[in-house]
Amino acid sequence: MSRRQREFTGIAASQLSNQSAGQLTHQSVQSDAALKSRPSSQIQPVADTHLLKPLLHILDDDENPGDMVNRPKQIALQGQKDVYIARAEIELRRAMQALSFLTDSEINSISTLTALSLPQTVAPLFWTINALLQEKYAKPNDPQWIHNRNRDARVLFQQIANLNLTPWSKRLVDYVRPEDLPSTLLFPIGHPILGRTYRRHPFKARINQYYPVTDYFSILFKEREQALLSLLGQLGATKIVMTPIPATTALSCQENLAAQLHQKVFRYPKRSNTLPETINVKEHPWVAGEPAWQSVIKERVKRGALSAQFEFDCDVMDMLTAQIQKISQMIPGLSSMKLPDDHADTVMTQVLHTRQVQVEFAEVGG
Numbered sequence: 001m002s003r004r005q006r007e008f009t010g011i012a013a014s015q016l017s018n019q020s021a022g023q024l025t026h027q028s029v030q031s032d033a034a035l036k037s038r039p040s041s042q043i044q045p046v047a048d049t050h051l052l053k054p055l056l057h058i059l060d061d062d063e064n065p066g067d068m069v070n071r072p073k074q075i076a077l078q079g080q081k082d083v084y085i086a087r088a089e090i091e092l093r094r095a096m097q098a099l100s101f102l103t104d105s106e107i108n109s110i111s112t113l114t115a116l117s118l119p120q121t122v123a124p125l126f127w128t129i130n131a132l133l134q135e136k137y138a139k140p141n142d143p144q145w146i147h148n149r150n151r152d153a154r155v156l157f158q159q160i161a162n163l164n165l166t167p168w169s170k171r172l173v174d175y176v177r178p179e180d181l182p183s184t185l186l187f188p189i190g191h192p193i194l195g196r197t198y199r200r201h202p203f204k205a206r207i208n209q210y211y212p213v214t215d216y217f218s219i220l221f222k223e224r225e226q227a228l229l230s231l232l233g234q235l236g237a238t239k240i241v242m243t244p245i246p247a248t249t250a251l252s253c254q255e256n257l258a259a260q261l262h263q264k265v266f267r268y269p270k271r272s273n274t275l276p277e278t279i280n281v282k283e284h285p286w287v288a289g290e291p292a293w294q295s296v297i298k299e300r301v302k303r304g305a306l307s308a309q310f311e312f313d314c315d316v317m318d319m320l321t322a323q324i325q326k327i328s329q330m331i332p333g334l335s336s337m338k339l340p341d342d343h344a345d346t347v348m349t350q351v352l353h354t355r356q357v358q359v360e361f362a363e364v365g366g
Helices: 003-016 067-077 085-102 110-115 122-133 145-161 166-172 216-234 253-261 285-289 291-303 319-333 343-352
Strands: 024-026 055-058 173-176 186-188 197-200 210-212 237-244 264-267 307-312 355-361
Touching (some): 067 166, 110 122, 110 343, 216 237, 216 285
Parallel strands (some): 055 173
């Protein structure tokens, strides 16, 4: 971390020290760096409040707009467009380490790459590369596996070399220096941090709220979980059980125990003998994008249902689901890897952190 990063983070931390965990906070940090001269860049930083794009990148002290995509690629490839097959895996591994700019950690995180809204082939490409480097999904009983693996590494390196993320950067990322951040923006406690990328909230009414791309879906998952509990409570729920669904159907004792340990159980007393005639969407904005919730509302309000069971996951607007489905389109073109038949379901459950929700409602009347 640079000296300026430490200073900026320290200022933010001192301002937030009295805030409770999970809160969003206003950010207004001034810096002497505004007085420094800076080289011009093809992509210009945003001034004042003109933040119109879904992604926001906080520029570091020695960083210019566009460096996020250009500098790491230059380091990763060093001008190479191709590599010898014998060195392909080594060069591919080195390139991926340099390209960690996209997440600052967890380069193979589907959730993080999806939050960045990268071009549709990029996230599956990075995920496939990491799977190959970790020797996952190796094709069984292949006498030429090493040769095929090196060949695949070379093909994947060539695809990285041909990546051009500049159009994506121009279209979706606002670059802002810390001293130019509008005071109306809201960030989680401990943020913003220099050199990090953030994505704004999906609701138009809350576009001043920004979350780190590395935690975007997990933060929204917690928000939606609270929204769901509030909704079910309004519908007269007396018991709510949320249980993680393991990634495999053949459960080991350890997996069963893990699911039980992470199970959440909520119990409530009966609070009313009547049901609401309708649900105010303004009070429950997440309902509009949740078909399962809509079904529960309909059955409870119209027919007085006493129980319900459905699944709940961390996906938002099917963004993660779409990325997972694209992964299988990448691996069939490789010689050393083969996805198992249940791969899509397994990855879907792992990435989406799917929960089974069981609800009991109080009887109405009486």
